[in-house]
Amino acid sequence: xxxxxxxxxxxxxxxxxxxxxxxxxxxxxxxxxxxxxxxxxxxxxxxxxxxxxxxxxxxxxxxxxxxxxxxxxxxxxxxxxxxxxxxxxxxxxxxxxxxxxxxxxxxxxxxxxxxxxxxxxx
Amino acid sequence: xxxxxxxxxxxxxxxxxxxxxxxxxxxxxxxxxxxxxxxxxxxxxxxxxxxxxxxxxxxxxxxxxxxxxxxxxxxxxxxxxxxxxxxxxxxxxxxxxxxxxxxxxxxxxxxxxxxxxxxxxxxxxxxxxxxxxxxxxxxxxxxxxxxxxxxxxxxxxxxxxxxxxxxxxxxxxxxxxxxxxxxxxxxxxxxxxxxxxxxxxxxxxxxxxxxxxxxxxxxxxxxxxxxxxxxxxxxxxxxxxxxxxxxxxxxxxxxxxxxxxxxxxxxxxxxxxxxxxxxxxxxxxxxxxxxxxxxxxxxxxxxxxxxxxxxxxxxxxxxxxxxxxxxxxxxxxxxxxxxxxxxxxxxxxxxxxxxxxxxxxxxxxxxxxxxxxxxxxxxxxxxxxxxxxxx
Amino acid sequence: xxxxxxxxxxxxxxxxxxxxxxxxxxxxxxxxxxxxxxxxxxxxxxxxxxxxxxxxxxxxxxxxxxxxxxxxxxxxxxxxxxxxxxxxxxxxxxxxxxxxxxxxxxxxxxxxxxxxxxxxxxxxxxxxxxxxxxxxxxxxxxxxxxxxxxxxxxxxxxxxxxxxxxxxxxxxxxxxxxxxxxxxxxxxxxxxxxxxxxxxxxxxxxxxxxxxxxxxxxxxxxxxxxxxxxxxxxxxxxxxxxxxxxxxxxxxxxxxxxxxxxxxxxxxxxxxxxxxxxxxxxxxxxxxxxxxxxxxxxxxxxxxxxxxxxxxxxxxxxxxxxxxxxxxxxxxxxxxxxxxxxxxxxxxxxxxxxxxxxxxxxxxxxxxxxxxxxxxxxxxxxxxxxxxxxxxxxxxxxxxxxxxxxxxxxxxxxxxxxxxxxxxxxxxxxxxxxxxxxxxxxxxxxxxxxxxxxxxxxxxxxxxxxxxxxxxxxxxxxx
Numbered sequence: 005x006x007x008x009x010x011x012x013x014x015x016x017x018x019x020x021x022x023x024x025x026x027x028x029x030x031x032x033x034x035x036x037x038x039x040x041x042x043x044x045x046x047x048x049x050x051x052x053x054x055x056x057x058x059x060x061x062x063x064x065x066x067x068x069x070x071x072x073x074x075x076x077x078x079x080x081x082x083x084x085x086x087x088x089x090x091x092x093x094x095x096x097x098x099x100x101x102x103x104x105x106x107x108x109x110x111x112x113x114x115x116x117x118x119x120x121x122x123x124x125x126x
Numbered sequence: 127x128x129x130x131x132x133x134x135x136x137x138x139x140x141x142x143x144x145x146x147x148x149x150x151x152x153x154x155x156x157x158x159x160x161x162x163x164x165x166x167x168x169x170x171x172x173x174x175x176x177x178x179x180x181x182x183x184x185x186x187x188x189x190x191x192x193x194x195x196x197x198x199x200x201x202x203x204x205x206x207x208x209x210x211x212x213x214x215x216x217x218x219x220x221x222x223x224x225x226x227x228x229x230x231x232x233x234x235x236x237x238x239x240x241x242x243x244x245x246x247x248x249x250x251x252x253x254x255x256x257x258x259x260x261x262x263x264x265x266x267x268x269x270x271x272x273x274x275x276x277x278x279x280x281x282x283x284x285x286x287x288x289x290x291x292x293x294x295x296x297x298x299x300x301x302x303x304x305x306x307x308x309x310x311x312x313x314x315x316x317x318x319x320x321x322x323x324x325x326x327x328x329x330x331x332x333x334x335x336x337x338x339x340x341x342x343x344x345x346x347x348x349x350x351x352x353x354x355x356x357x358x359x360x361x362x363x364x365x366x367x368x369x370x371x372x373x374x375x376x377x378x379x380x381x382x383x384x385x386x387x388x389x390x391x392x393x394x395x396x397x398x399x400x401x402x403x404x405x406x407x408x409x410x411x412x413x414x415x416x417x418x419x420x421x422x423x424x425x426x427x428x429x430x431x432x433x434x435x436x437x438x439x440x441x442x443x444x445x446x447x448x449x450x451x452x453x454x455x456x457x458x459x460x461x462x463x464x465x466x467x468x469x470x471x472x473x474x475x476x477x478x479x480x481x482x483x484x485x486x487x488x489x490x491x492x493x494x495x496x497x498x499x500x501x502x503x504x505x506x507x508x509x510x511x512x513x514x515x516x517x
Numbered sequence: 518x519x520x521x522x523x524x525x526x527x528x529x530x531x532x533x534x535x536x537x538x539x540x541x542x543x544x545x546x547x548x549x550x551x552x553x554x555x556x557x558x559x560x561x562x563x564x565x566x567x568x569x570x571x572x573x574x575x576x577x578x579x580x581x582x583x584x585x586x587x588x589x590x591x592x593x594x595x596x597x598x599x600x601x602x603x604x605x606x607x608x609x610x611x612x613x614x615x616x617x618x619x620x621x622x623x624x625x626x627x628x629x630x631x632x633x634x635x636x637x638x639x640x641x642x643x644x645x646x647x648x649x650x651x652x653x654x655x656x657x658x659x660x661x662x663x664x665x666x667x668x669x670x671x672x673x674x675x676x677x678x679x680x681x682x683x684x685x686x687x688x689x690x691x692x693x694x695x696x697x698x699x700x701x702x703x704x705x706x707x708x709x710x711x712x713x714x715x716x717x718x719x720x721x722x723x724x725x726x727x728x729x730x731x732x733x734x735x736x737x738x739x740x741x742x743x744x745x746x747x748x749x750x751x752x753x754x755x756x757x758x759x760x761x762x763x764x765x766x767x768x769x770x771x772x773x774x775x776x777x778x779x780x781x782x783x784x785x786x787x788x789x790x791x792x793x794x795x796x797x798x799x800x801x802x803x804x805x806x807x808x809x810x811x812x813x814x815x816x817x818x819x820x821x822x823x824x825x826x827x828x829x830x831x832x833x834x835x836x837x838x839x840x841x842x843x844x845x846x847x848x849x850x851x852x853x854x855x856x857x858x859x860x861x862x863x864x865x866x867x868x869x870x871x872x873x874x875x876x877x878x879x880x881x882x883x884x885x886x887x888x889x890x891x892x893x894x895x896x897x898x899x900x901x902x903x904x905x906x907x908x909x910x911x912x913x914x915x916x917x918x919x920x921x922x923x924x925x926x927x928x929x930x931x932x933x934x935x936x937x938x939x940x941x942x943x944x945x946x947x948x949x950x951x952x953x954x955x956x957x958x959x960x961x962x963x964x965x966x967x968x969x970x971x972x973x974x975x976x977x978x979x980x981x982x983x984x985x986x987x988x989x990x991x992x993x994x995x996x
Contacts, residue, residue: 007305008305008309009304009305009306009309011169011306016163016304016306018305018488050314052310052314053159053169054286055157055158055159055171056157056286056287057157057258057261057994057995058995059261059995059996065259066260066261066993066995067258067259067261067994067995069157069171069173069258071157071159071171078314081286085286089995099173099174099177117157117170117171117173117174118154118157118173118174118176118177119177145919145922195918197919197922199899199919199925208903210899210906210917210919210927211910211917211918212910212914212915212916212917212918213910213914213917214907214910214917215903215906215907215910215917216903216907217903230955230956230959230960231956231959233822233823233955233956233957233958233959234823234957235744235821235822235823235824235957236821236822236823236957238743238797238802238821238824240796240797240798240799240801240802241796241797242795242796243795243825244982244987245942245981245982245983245987245988245989246989249959251959252958252959252962252963255963256963256966256990257994259963260963260966260967260977261993261994261995262966262977262978262990262991262992262993262994263990263991263992263993263994264990264991265990265991266991287994331793331984332981332982332983332984332985332986332987333986333987333988372748372955
């Protein structure tokens with residue numbers, strides 16, 4: 005049986021399953037029905053939250069760590085990274101600042117996960 | 127930070143000495159998700175988690191003085207600490223000390239791997255700091271050693287930034303970290319995981335050029351004629367964390383198994399005015415656990431300052447199938463939150479601690495087990511043995 | 518009068534400094550990016566007492582004299598030595614006979630205060646020694662030092678006294694006229710010279726061959742070492758030798774100058790085309806472990822900090838080859854500096870300048886009136902008193918910013934190291950001991966890289982570990 009870990013809540017149920025032609029034929033290990041729908045989503049269109057960094061201009065640090073506000077389709081990750089590499093944000097940056105809205109039409113934003121102060125001379 | 131906040135809540139004056147330029151410790155460079163699921167019931171990245179506590183610190187700014195860029199060089203038996211910072215060098219006398227200096231990474235040199243000594247060999251934490259804070263790529267083509275969570279997370283990080291990761295090498299016959307990371311860091315990116323393998327040679331006069339990997343037996347000894355060559359310019363090692371205890375040399379006792387500071391469930395060490403929490407006591411999996419232990423240490427440290435005295439309690443010892451346990455002593459002042467690691471993977475085992483029993487499934491050494499044991503289950507004992515009986 | 522010294526190891530650096538005491542122009546040419554990075558950098562760091570050198574050999578001539586000179590030299594140049602003494606231990610009856618031979622040889626070589634100690638005395642001074650020891654030869658003048666620091670300090674002092682230093686420059690040929698060298702040709706330029714002194718370590722035979730002078734063939738003798746954590750620094754108080762064999766002094770157990778424990782070296786003779794083979798091997802390291810455990814049975818190998826290898830230049834004669842060439846009248850050799858090369862270095866430098874150059878080559882050297890003999894090392898702020906440190910931080914805040922926590926090195930010291938010539942990570946490491954500690958740069962390397970970037974005005978991708986192609990980081994993650 006294949007294994008995945010459901011990440012929807014801290015339980016982190018290890019779900020074992022068998023799939024034939026993308027259809028689930030056997031499941032065990034999920035402690036609630038959300039796990040089953042997570043598994044179905046995983047098989048249909050796996051999604052991931054992507055943590056990465058964005059260039060900061062005039063900041064005390066050169067980078068601000070960011071993440072997507074929700075999981076985005078795994079297949080879009082390479083394109084997503086291309087976009088992220090082009091972005092520059094001006095300091096100051098605060099946790100939660102929206103850096104990119106609705107990236108690649110996924111409904112997910114890219115938000116800052118750390119603060120970066122502006123350098124005093126700027 | 128959580129210790130300081132707990133103490134401030136009890137109206138103590140607290141000084142936090144942090145040797146980095148910012149509070150938060152290693153969290154600042156852990157830009158990935160997975161923090162706070164237990165503590166905040168939310169999934170946060172490391173910097174976000176640290177920020178939450180920084181916010182709380184500022185709320186108690188009247189009680190908590192935060193000194194960053196400030197290194198505690200020495201601590202002596204008279205409770206005097208020498209603090210060194212660009213602003214000043216001075217002595218501070220404490221009524222109580224909470225030590226939360228974390229762990230350091232096992233360096234490449236200690237592995238005694240034969241070959242050259244080129245540039246391009248990094249421990250995972252250094253690679254992480256260079257990439258996430260300093261904005262530098264560590265190389266062009268990398269091999270990762272150690273499939274613990276940090277090794278796998280760096281495999282993904284490097285790949286996302288355009289560095290080719292040719293594989294992850296693990297000497298155990300199973301991955302060292304969470305299954306979730308095997309999926310999201312390795313499988314997602316088709317990075318091969320070489321189990322039961324180890325690095326047997328590094329080559330490169332100036333910069334790393336080649337790494338030779340061989341398969342190993344159950345005693346981790348390389349098997350002849352199984353060598354594989356990887357032409358990489360970067361080696362990232364995640365081969366163990368060592369509790370940083372050297373500053374307290376001679377002041378506190380250490381636990382032989384964890385190699386960290388031996389503590390009671392109050393967070394108190396063998397020296398009554400020194401409390402400890404976090405990776406300097408035992409290596410923890412989740413920052414959520416470390417936060418709780420920090421709070422505990424801060425709280426009992428405050429009670430100590432206010433005149434309460436605690437005994438260390440009865441020893442807690444690892445028994446059958448248990449590699450290590452924390453805390454190391456139990457004082458029945460409260461229930462016991464016990465952390466332990468099993469010695470080997472077990473499909474099903476019963477944890478037995480005093481009068482407490484609980485069944486667990488799918489146990490692996492790299493995933494800490496945490497249980498809260500009511501004190502009634504631990505009465506009338508002169509020592510607590512922690513066993514995992516395989517079913 | 519222009520004199521070129523080839524090789525800035527401990528021997529070449531001390532010769533260059535000695536020459537700077539006179540009114541001559543001194544050039545020191547070194548092929549590595551920094552001084553002392555050849556043989557000087559990876560050896561046992563021992564100041565040998567001198568009982569191990571055959572009577573009448575060149576080694577014997579310079580070892581105990583050089584050993585004694587280190588007291589004054591370490592004061593003048595402000596580097597550390599510790600005269601912790603050494604034991605040669607005998608575990609078998611045949612070995613005790615060797616100890617007595619060494620005692621006699623040592624006395625003939627003017628080694629002071631050699632005594633034979635019995636088992637009880639040895640174990641009372643060194644309780645960790647294998648209790649099967651029978652007796653030991655005790656030599657109180659033996660000591661330890663920081664060999665690369667001797668070269669660094671000598672060069673700093675020489676620079677203050679007019680030395681011209683050429684790093685990252687390799688001698689590729691000589692131009693002669695009427696049998697005398699007139700030009701030293703390197704991969705960067707041509708230097709017109711009057712005298713050449715060959716202190717080129719492992720490559721000295723090749724240099725002599727290029728000059729058409731006499732030489733002894735050199736092959737590298739590899740020594741592998743294990744370095745352990747300072748927690749084991751008190752395992753032994755003095756240098757512990759086994760009874761030597763025909764081949765070598767054996768694998769030792771000794772403290773390092775900064776409080777660690779060093780085991781080694783092996784003695785593996787390699788062919789002469791492997792002069793850059795600094796690899797450690799499983800067999801070698803295993804051998805170090807096994808032999809060390811014979812001397813000190815309890816060593817916790819979970820506390821290993823690193824393993825490394827060094828190469829010594831060995832000749833068939835097993836002795837130094839020092840002197841003026843008979844074929845090329847203005848060429849002087851100081852080669853085959855195998856053990857005890859480090860110990861003998863100050864005595865050799867004096868001999869070369871006072872006797873070889875002035876008497877044999879016939880140079881008329883006048884002493885400089887304004888020679889500055891002392892050099893101050895980089896101030897270690899962690900060794901100051903509280904008041905002194907406070908004052909220093911008020912004037913220079915970076916004296917209060919700790920960069921290397923394991924060895925207590927501040928930013929001010931690192932900046933000073935760069936000011937004094939460090940251009941690479943190793944350059945900072947060898948001048949300050951940063952990155953030398955138990956975390957091996959885990960916490961401080963990224964900070965030191967940034968400091969180098971700032972002080973040198975160079976991008977981090979241009980900063981190397983030790984040699985031109987040992988780049989540390991690539992480009993930026995985000996441009």
